[in-house]
Amino acid sequence: MLKTIIVGASGYTGAELANFITKHPELELAGLYVSENSADKGKPFSSLYGKLLGIVDMPIQPLAVADIPRACEGIDIVLLATAHEVSHNLAPDFLAQGVDVFDLSGAFRVNDLSFYEKYYGFTHQYPELLEKAVYGLAEWNAEEVKETNLIAVPGCYTTTSLLALKPLQQAGLLKPGTKPTINATSGVSGAGRKASTVSSFCEVSLQPYGVFTHRHKPEIDEHLGCPVVFTPHLGSYKRGILASINAVLNEGVTPEQVAKAYADAYQDEPIVRLLEGSYPALKNVEGTPFCDIAYAVDGEDIVLFSATDNLLKGASSQAIQCINIKYGFEMTTSLL
Ligand SMILES: NC(=O)C1=CN([C@@H]2O[C@H](COP(=O)(O)OP(=O)(O)OC[C@H]3O[C@@H](n4cnc5c(N)ncnc54)[C@H](OP(=O)(O)O)[C@@H]3O)[C@@H](O)[C@H]2O)C=CC1
Numbered sequence: 001m002l003k004t005i006i007v008g009a010s011g012y013t014g015a016e017l018a019n020f021i022t023k024h025p026e027l028e029l030a031g032l033y034v035s036e037n038s039a040d041k042g043k044p045f046s047s048l049y050g051k052l053l054g055i056v057d058m059p060i061q062p063l064a065v066a067d068i069p070r071a072c073e074g075i076d077i078v079l080l081a082t083a084h085e086v087s088h089n090l091a092p093d094f095l096a097q098g099v100d101v102f103d104l105s106g107a108f109r110v111n112d113l114s115f116y117e118k119y120y121g122f123t124h125q126y127p128e129l130l131e132k133a134v135y136g137l138a139e140w141n142a143e144e145v146k147e148t149n150l151i152a153v154p155g156c157y158t159t160t161s162l163l164a165l166k167p168l169q170q171a172g173l174l175k176p177g178t179k180p181t182i183n184a185t186s187g188v189s190g191a192g193r194k195a196s197t198v199s200s201f202c203e204v205s206l207q208p209y210g211v212f213t214h215r216h217k218p219e220i221d222e223h224l225g226c227p228v229v230f231t232p233h234l235g236s237y238k239r240g241i242l243a244s245i246n247a248v249l250n251e252g253v254t255p256e257q258v259a260k261a262y263a264d265a266y267q268d269e270p271i272v273r274l275l276e277g278s279y280p281a282l283k284n285v286e287g288t289p290f291c292d293i294a295y296a297v298d299g300e301d302i303v304l305f306s307a308t309d310n311l312l313k314g315a316s317s318q319a320i321q322c323i324n325i326k327y328g329f330e331m332t333t334s335l336l
Pocket residue numbers: 007008009010011012013014033034035036037038039040063080081082083084086104105106154155156189190191192193194310311314315
Protein backbone atom coordinates (compact mmCIF):
# COMPACT_ATOMS: atom_id res chain seq x y z
CA MET A 1 0.00 0.00 0.00
CA LEU A 2 1.28 3.46 -0.86
CA LYS A 3 0.67 5.87 2.00
CA THR A 4 -0.86 9.03 0.58
CA ILE A 5 -1.60 12.44 2.06
CA ILE A 6 -3.62 15.35 0.69
CA VAL A 7 -2.72 18.98 1.35
CA GLY A 8 -5.67 21.28 0.68
CA ALA A 9 -7.99 18.45 1.66
CA SER A 10 -10.95 20.66 2.61
CA GLY A 11 -11.18 22.15 -0.91
CA TYR A 12 -13.26 20.81 -3.77
CA THR A 13 -10.49 18.93 -5.55
CA GLY A 14 -9.03 17.71 -2.24
CA ALA A 15 -12.38 16.19 -1.31
CA GLU A 16 -12.61 14.36 -4.63
CA LEU A 17 -9.10 13.02 -4.10
CA ALA A 18 -10.03 11.71 -0.64
CA ASN A 19 -12.98 9.87 -2.17
CA PHE A 20 -10.82 8.23 -4.87
CA ILE A 21 -8.06 7.25 -2.44
CA THR A 22 -10.46 5.45 -0.10
CA LYS A 23 -11.67 3.39 -3.07
CA HIS A 24 -8.16 2.62 -4.35
CA PRO A 25 -6.91 -0.86 -3.42
CA GLU A 26 -3.23 0.18 -3.56
CA LEU A 27 -3.43 3.53 -1.74
CA GLU A 28 -3.90 4.25 1.94
CA LEU A 29 -5.23 7.65 2.98
CA ALA A 30 -2.70 8.64 5.65
CA GLY A 31 -3.41 12.31 6.32
CA LEU A 32 -5.59 15.28 5.39
CA TYR A 33 -4.07 18.74 5.76
CA VAL A 34 -5.08 22.40 5.51
CA SER A 35 -3.22 25.60 6.31
CA GLU A 36 -1.76 26.27 9.73
CA ASN A 37 -4.55 28.66 10.77
CA SER A 38 -7.40 27.15 8.81
CA ALA A 39 -10.92 27.53 10.17
CA ASP A 40 -11.36 23.81 9.42
CA LYS A 41 -8.38 22.45 11.36
CA GLY A 42 -9.35 19.69 13.74
CA LYS A 43 -12.76 19.08 12.16
CA PRO A 44 -13.67 15.57 11.00
CA PHE A 45 -13.43 15.57 7.19
CA SER A 46 -16.99 14.20 6.96
CA SER A 47 -18.35 17.25 8.80
CA LEU A 48 -17.46 19.23 5.65
CA TYR A 49 -18.38 16.56 3.10
CA GLY A 50 -21.35 14.64 4.47
CA LYS A 51 -21.36 12.24 1.51
CA LEU A 52 -18.25 10.67 3.02
CA LEU A 53 -19.72 10.28 6.54
CA GLY A 54 -18.61 6.91 7.85
CA ILE A 55 -16.07 6.65 5.03
CA VAL A 56 -13.61 9.50 5.68
CA ASP A 57 -14.06 10.73 9.25
CA MET A 58 -10.42 11.42 10.09
CA PRO A 59 -9.66 14.92 11.38
CA ILE A 60 -8.23 17.56 9.09
CA GLN A 61 -4.86 18.67 10.41
CA PRO A 62 -3.11 22.03 10.20
CA LEU A 63 0.18 22.03 8.31
CA ALA A 64 3.00 24.49 8.89
CA VAL A 65 6.11 24.28 6.70
CA ALA A 66 8.08 23.23 9.79
CA ASP A 67 5.73 20.23 10.19
CA ILE A 68 6.50 18.79 6.77
CA PRO A 69 9.29 16.36 7.83
CA ARG A 70 6.99 14.86 10.48
CA ALA A 71 4.02 14.76 8.10
CA CYS A 72 6.19 12.85 5.60
CA GLU A 73 7.24 10.05 7.92
CA GLY A 74 6.42 6.78 6.16
CA ILE A 75 4.61 8.64 3.38
CA ASP A 76 5.02 7.77 -0.32
CA ILE A 77 2.79 10.29 -2.10
CA VAL A 78 1.56 13.82 -1.47
CA LEU A 79 -1.24 15.36 -3.49
CA LEU A 80 -1.12 19.15 -3.41
CA ALA A 81 -4.66 20.44 -3.93
CA THR A 82 -3.60 23.95 -3.04
CA ALA A 83 -3.43 27.36 -4.72
CA HIS A 84 -0.60 27.90 -7.19
CA GLU A 85 1.73 29.88 -4.92
CA VAL A 86 1.11 27.54 -1.97
CA SER A 87 2.06 24.52 -4.12
CA HIS A 88 5.10 26.43 -5.41
CA ASN A 89 6.23 27.01 -1.82
CA LEU A 90 5.47 23.52 -0.45
CA ALA A 91 6.52 21.14 -3.25
CA PRO A 92 10.32 21.48 -2.73
CA ASP A 93 9.99 20.57 0.97
CA PHE A 94 8.02 17.43 0.17
CA LEU A 95 10.45 16.44 -2.58
CA ALA A 96 13.34 16.94 -0.14
CA GLN A 97 11.70 14.32 2.11
CA GLY A 98 11.70 11.80 -0.75
CA VAL A 99 7.93 11.95 -1.26
CA ASP A 100 6.49 11.87 -4.79
CA VAL A 101 4.52 15.05 -5.51
CA PHE A 102 1.36 15.26 -7.61
CA ASP A 103 0.45 18.94 -7.81
CA LEU A 104 -3.00 19.98 -8.99
CA SER A 105 -2.08 23.67 -9.26
CA GLY A 106 -0.42 25.58 -12.07
CA ALA A 107 2.88 26.02 -10.21
CA PHE A 108 4.94 23.61 -12.34
CA ARG A 109 3.03 23.28 -15.62
CA VAL A 110 5.01 25.59 -17.89
CA ASN A 111 8.80 25.68 -18.11
CA ASP A 112 9.17 29.45 -18.44
CA LEU A 113 9.90 31.65 -15.44
CA SER A 114 8.41 34.80 -17.02
CA PHE A 115 5.06 33.00 -17.42
CA TYR A 116 4.64 32.93 -13.64
CA GLU A 117 5.37 36.65 -13.23
CA LYS A 118 2.90 37.52 -15.98
CA TYR A 119 0.01 35.13 -15.36
CA TYR A 120 0.32 34.06 -11.72
CA GLY A 121 1.71 37.21 -10.12
CA PHE A 122 4.62 35.59 -8.29
CA THR A 123 8.29 35.02 -8.99
CA HIS A 124 9.06 31.34 -9.55
CA GLN A 125 12.04 30.29 -7.43
CA TYR A 126 12.62 26.77 -8.72
CA PRO A 127 13.76 26.58 -12.36
CA GLU A 128 15.35 23.19 -11.64
CA LEU A 129 11.96 21.82 -10.58
CA LEU A 130 10.32 23.23 -13.71
CA GLU A 131 12.91 21.22 -15.68
CA LYS A 132 12.06 17.95 -13.95
CA ALA A 133 8.27 18.44 -13.69
CA VAL A 134 6.19 16.40 -16.12
CA TYR A 135 2.86 17.65 -17.43
CA GLY A 136 0.43 14.95 -16.40
CA LEU A 137 -1.90 14.89 -19.40
CA ALA A 138 -2.44 11.19 -18.83
CA GLU A 139 -3.35 10.03 -22.35
CA TRP A 140 -0.36 11.82 -23.92
CA ASN A 141 2.50 11.84 -21.44
CA ALA A 142 2.31 8.44 -19.73
CA GLU A 143 5.93 7.45 -20.41
CA GLU A 144 7.28 10.73 -19.01
CA VAL A 145 5.02 10.51 -15.93
CA LYS A 146 6.68 7.19 -15.02
CA GLU A 147 10.10 8.86 -14.98
CA THR A 148 9.61 11.77 -12.57
CA ASN A 149 8.67 12.44 -8.96
CA LEU A 150 7.02 15.82 -9.68
CA ILE A 151 3.84 15.63 -11.73
CA ALA A 152 2.10 18.88 -12.70
CA VAL A 153 -1.51 17.86 -13.23
CA PRO A 154 -3.03 19.99 -16.04
CA GLY A 155 -5.76 22.58 -15.53
CA CYS A 156 -9.41 21.89 -16.25
CA TYR A 157 -9.96 24.07 -19.34
CA THR A 158 -6.58 22.98 -20.60
CA THR A 159 -7.29 19.26 -20.29
CA THR A 160 -10.68 19.65 -21.98
CA SER A 161 -9.18 21.66 -24.86
CA LEU A 162 -5.96 19.72 -25.35
CA LEU A 163 -7.63 16.32 -25.47
CA ALA A 164 -9.83 17.58 -28.31
CA LEU A 165 -7.13 19.37 -30.31
CA LYS A 166 -4.03 17.22 -29.88
CA PRO A 167 -5.00 14.42 -32.28
CA LEU A 168 -5.37 16.96 -35.12
CA GLN A 169 -2.21 18.86 -34.22
CA GLN A 170 -0.09 15.71 -33.80
CA ALA A 171 -1.31 14.31 -37.13
CA GLY A 172 -0.45 17.60 -38.89
CA LEU A 173 -4.05 18.17 -39.97
CA LEU A 174 -4.43 21.79 -38.79
CA LYS A 175 -3.87 24.54 -41.35
CA PRO A 176 -0.57 26.31 -40.61
CA GLY A 177 -1.00 29.95 -39.63
CA THR A 178 -4.54 29.49 -38.29
CA LYS A 179 -5.41 29.54 -34.60
CA PRO A 180 -7.96 27.14 -33.13
CA THR A 181 -10.60 29.19 -31.30
CA ILE A 182 -11.76 27.73 -28.00
CA ASN A 183 -14.93 28.88 -26.25
CA ALA A 184 -15.40 27.02 -23.00
CA THR A 185 -17.86 27.28 -20.14
CA SER A 186 -17.09 26.07 -16.62
CA GLY A 187 -19.24 25.42 -13.58
CA VAL A 188 -18.61 27.57 -10.53
CA SER A 189 -16.71 24.83 -8.63
CA GLY A 190 -13.81 25.69 -10.98
CA ALA A 191 -13.22 28.74 -8.79
CA GLY A 192 -12.74 26.64 -5.64
CA ARG A 193 -14.64 26.46 -2.35
CA LYS A 194 -13.65 29.75 -0.78
CA ALA A 195 -16.44 32.33 -0.70
CA SER A 196 -16.19 35.23 -3.13
CA THR A 197 -18.68 37.69 -4.55
CA VAL A 198 -17.97 36.63 -8.13
CA SER A 199 -18.95 33.04 -7.43
CA SER A 200 -21.83 33.70 -5.03
CA PHE A 201 -25.30 32.38 -5.85
CA CYS A 202 -26.92 35.74 -6.59
CA GLU A 203 -24.04 37.06 -8.72
CA VAL A 204 -23.28 34.14 -11.01
CA SER A 205 -24.58 34.39 -14.55
CA LEU A 206 -23.39 33.01 -17.90
CA GLN A 207 -20.61 35.43 -18.78
CA PRO A 208 -17.16 35.49 -20.42
CA TYR A 209 -14.14 36.43 -18.33
CA GLY A 210 -10.37 36.51 -18.67
CA VAL A 211 -10.71 37.50 -22.32
CA PHE A 212 -7.24 37.31 -23.95
CA THR A 213 -5.68 37.23 -20.46
CA HIS A 214 -6.52 33.84 -18.92
CA ARG A 215 -3.51 31.79 -17.77
CA HIS A 216 -4.80 28.67 -19.49
CA LYS A 217 -4.22 30.24 -22.95
CA PRO A 218 -0.40 30.07 -22.68
CA GLU A 219 -0.67 26.66 -20.96
CA ILE A 220 -2.66 25.35 -23.93
CA ASP A 221 -0.26 26.97 -26.46
CA GLU A 222 2.72 25.37 -24.74
CA HIS A 223 1.33 21.85 -24.57
CA LEU A 224 -0.46 21.90 -27.92
CA GLY A 225 2.50 23.37 -29.79
CA CYS A 226 0.45 26.01 -31.58
CA PRO A 227 -1.19 29.28 -30.48
CA VAL A 228 -4.93 29.37 -29.77
CA VAL A 229 -7.58 31.95 -28.99
CA PHE A 230 -9.16 30.95 -25.69
CA THR A 231 -12.25 32.50 -24.09
CA PRO A 232 -13.51 31.04 -20.81
CA HIS A 233 -17.05 31.58 -19.55
CA LEU A 234 -18.54 31.10 -16.11
CA GLY A 235 -21.81 29.18 -16.14
CA SER A 236 -24.44 29.25 -13.43
CA TYR A 237 -24.15 25.58 -12.52
CA LYS A 238 -21.91 23.62 -10.17
CA ARG A 239 -19.56 21.48 -12.19
CA GLY A 240 -18.48 20.53 -15.69
CA ILE A 241 -16.76 22.16 -18.66
CA LEU A 242 -18.01 22.17 -22.23
CA ALA A 243 -15.58 23.47 -24.84
CA SER A 244 -16.66 24.27 -28.41
CA ILE A 245 -13.61 24.69 -30.61
CA ASN A 246 -13.43 26.00 -34.17
CA ALA A 247 -10.39 25.09 -36.24
CA VAL A 248 -9.33 25.04 -39.89
CA LEU A 249 -8.07 21.86 -41.53
CA ASN A 250 -5.14 21.75 -43.91
CA GLU A 251 -6.00 21.78 -47.62
CA GLY A 252 -7.20 18.40 -48.85
CA VAL A 253 -7.65 16.79 -45.41
CA THR A 254 -10.46 14.23 -45.62
CA PRO A 255 -12.99 13.23 -42.92
CA GLU A 256 -11.37 9.78 -43.01
CA GLN A 257 -8.01 11.29 -42.02
CA VAL A 258 -9.67 13.14 -39.15
CA ALA A 259 -11.41 9.95 -37.98
CA LYS A 260 -8.11 8.06 -38.11
CA ALA A 261 -6.32 10.74 -36.07
CA TYR A 262 -8.88 10.42 -33.25
CA ALA A 263 -9.00 6.63 -33.41
CA ASP A 264 -5.19 6.39 -33.31
CA ALA A 265 -5.08 8.70 -30.29
CA TYR A 266 -7.90 7.27 -28.21
CA GLN A 267 -9.15 3.87 -29.35
CA ASP A 268 -7.20 2.19 -26.53
CA GLU A 269 -7.81 4.92 -23.95
CA PRO A 270 -10.62 4.06 -21.51
CA ILE A 271 -11.13 7.59 -20.16
CA VAL A 272 -11.57 9.45 -23.46
CA ARG A 273 -14.85 8.58 -25.19
CA LEU A 274 -15.25 9.44 -28.88
CA LEU A 275 -18.93 10.01 -29.55
CA GLU A 276 -20.55 9.13 -32.85
CA GLY A 277 -24.01 10.41 -33.69
CA SER A 278 -24.29 12.68 -30.66
CA TYR A 279 -22.51 15.59 -29.05
CA PRO A 280 -21.04 15.77 -25.55
CA ALA A 281 -23.35 16.84 -22.72
CA LEU A 282 -22.29 17.86 -19.24
CA LYS A 283 -24.83 15.51 -17.65
CA ASN A 284 -22.93 12.57 -19.16
CA VAL A 285 -19.55 13.50 -17.67
CA GLU A 286 -20.54 15.10 -14.37
CA GLY A 287 -19.26 12.97 -11.50
CA THR A 288 -17.24 10.81 -13.91
CA PRO A 289 -13.54 10.75 -14.91
CA PHE A 290 -14.41 10.81 -18.64
CA CYS A 291 -13.66 13.30 -21.38
CA ASP A 292 -16.30 13.03 -24.11
CA ILE A 293 -15.27 14.30 -27.55
CA ALA A 294 -17.12 14.72 -30.84
CA TYR A 295 -16.56 16.76 -33.99
CA ALA A 296 -18.22 17.84 -37.22
CA VAL A 297 -16.43 18.62 -40.49
CA ASP A 298 -17.63 20.94 -43.24
CA GLY A 299 -15.01 21.31 -45.96
CA GLU A 300 -11.95 22.82 -44.33
CA ASP A 301 -13.90 23.84 -41.19
CA ILE A 302 -14.00 21.57 -38.16
CA VAL A 303 -15.91 22.15 -34.92
CA LEU A 304 -14.81 20.10 -31.93
CA PHE A 305 -16.79 19.54 -28.75
CA SER A 306 -15.21 18.34 -25.54
CA ALA A 307 -16.73 17.87 -22.09
CA THR A 308 -15.25 16.98 -18.71
CA ASP A 309 -16.02 17.31 -15.05
CA ASN A 310 -13.63 20.12 -14.07
CA LEU A 311 -13.07 18.63 -10.61
CA LEU A 312 -12.37 15.13 -11.97
CA LYS A 313 -10.75 14.74 -15.40
CA GLY A 314 -9.93 18.45 -15.06
CA ALA A 315 -8.15 17.84 -11.74
CA SER A 316 -8.57 14.97 -9.25
CA SER A 317 -9.28 11.89 -11.37
CA GLN A 318 -6.50 12.91 -13.74
CA ALA A 319 -4.16 13.08 -10.72
CA ILE A 320 -5.23 9.52 -9.82
CA GLN A 321 -4.69 8.45 -13.44
CA CYS A 322 -1.15 9.80 -13.11
CA ILE A 323 -0.63 7.84 -9.88
CA ASN A 324 -1.93 4.70 -11.60
CA ILE A 325 0.45 5.25 -14.51
CA LYS A 326 3.48 6.03 -12.37
CA TYR A 327 3.16 3.01 -10.08
CA GLY A 328 1.99 0.56 -12.76
CA PHE A 329 -1.63 0.14 -11.66
CA GLU A 330 -4.48 -0.25 -14.13
CA MET A 331 -5.19 3.25 -15.56
CA THR A 332 -8.79 3.29 -14.29
CA THR A 333 -8.19 1.90 -10.79
CA SER A 334 -10.57 3.57 -8.30
CA LEU A 335 -12.01 5.74 -11.08
CA LEU A 336 -14.53 3.45 -12.81
N1 LIG B 1 -11.58 23.65 -8.88
C1 LIG B 1 -11.23 23.17 -10.05
O1 LIG B 1 -12.08 22.86 -10.91
C2 LIG B 1 -9.80 22.98 -10.39
C3 LIG B 1 -8.80 23.37 -9.53
N2 LIG B 1 -7.48 23.20 -9.90
C4 LIG B 1 -6.41 23.65 -9.02
O2 LIG B 1 -6.36 22.79 -7.89
C5 LIG B 1 -5.95 23.53 -6.74
C6 LIG B 1 -7.03 23.37 -5.67
O3 LIG B 1 -8.25 23.86 -6.19
P1 LIG B 1 -9.62 23.79 -5.38
O4 LIG B 1 -9.78 22.47 -4.75
O5 LIG B 1 -10.65 24.29 -6.31
O6 LIG B 1 -9.33 24.90 -4.25
P2 LIG B 1 -10.15 25.24 -2.93
O7 LIG B 1 -10.06 26.72 -2.78
O8 LIG B 1 -11.48 24.60 -2.96
O9 LIG B 1 -9.27 24.55 -1.78
C7 LIG B 1 -7.98 24.98 -1.44
C8 LIG B 1 -7.50 24.17 -0.26
O10 LIG B 1 -6.18 24.58 0.11
C9 LIG B 1 -6.14 24.80 1.55
N3 LIG B 1 -5.03 25.70 1.81
C10 LIG B 1 -4.95 27.03 1.60
N4 LIG B 1 -3.73 27.50 1.97
C11 LIG B 1 -3.02 26.42 2.39
C12 LIG B 1 -1.71 26.25 2.93
N5 LIG B 1 -0.87 27.27 3.05
N6 LIG B 1 -1.33 25.02 3.31
C13 LIG B 1 -2.16 23.96 3.21
N7 LIG B 1 -3.43 24.05 2.71
C14 LIG B 1 -3.85 25.28 2.31
C15 LIG B 1 -7.54 25.32 1.82
O11 LIG B 1 -7.92 25.25 3.17
P3 LIG B 1 -7.67 26.46 4.20
O12 LIG B 1 -7.73 27.74 3.43
O13 LIG B 1 -8.79 26.31 5.18
O14 LIG B 1 -6.34 26.21 4.78
C16 LIG B 1 -8.35 24.32 0.99
O15 LIG B 1 -8.39 23.08 1.65
C17 LIG B 1 -5.76 24.98 -7.21
O16 LIG B 1 -4.41 25.18 -7.53
C18 LIG B 1 -6.61 25.05 -8.47
O17 LIG B 1 -6.13 26.03 -9.34
C19 LIG B 1 -7.14 22.59 -11.06
C20 LIG B 1 -8.09 22.17 -11.93
C21 LIG B 1 -9.50 22.34 -11.67
